[in-house]
Amino acid sequence: MKKCIVILLLIVSFSVKAQDKIGITEEDYQNSSVQMADGMRSEGKIYVLVAIIGIVLGGILVYVIQTDRKISGLEEKFKN
Numbered sequence: 001m002k003k004c005i006v007i008l009l010l011i012v013s014f015s016v017k018a019q020d021k022i023g024i025t026e027e028d029y030q031n032s033s034v035q036m037a038d039g040m041r042s043e044g045k046i047y048v049l050v051a052i053i054g055i056v057l058g059g060i061l062v063y064v065i066q067t068d069r070k071i072s073g074l075e076e077k078f079k080n
Contacts, residue, residue, distance in 0.1 A: 040046040 037046065040049065
């Protein structure tokens with residue numbers, strides 16, 4: 001019974017399309033600007049975004065270093 005269900009689901013998943021194909025035009029190849037980034041840069045919000053990403057990554061780095069130090073301390077205590 002399980003094999004039949006798996007086979008049925010496979011057949012259904014192969015027959016379903018996720019998206020329709022959109023043709024690529026010559027205009028698409030010439031487009032080198034990203035509208036969202038240009039808009040954020042012109043309004044000065046891109047710097048806020050970069051600062052937030054830096055703070056989050058810095059926080060993760062500090063957490064990993066503190067955790068490593070705690071584990072190293074526990075390993076030393078366990079060895080003794």
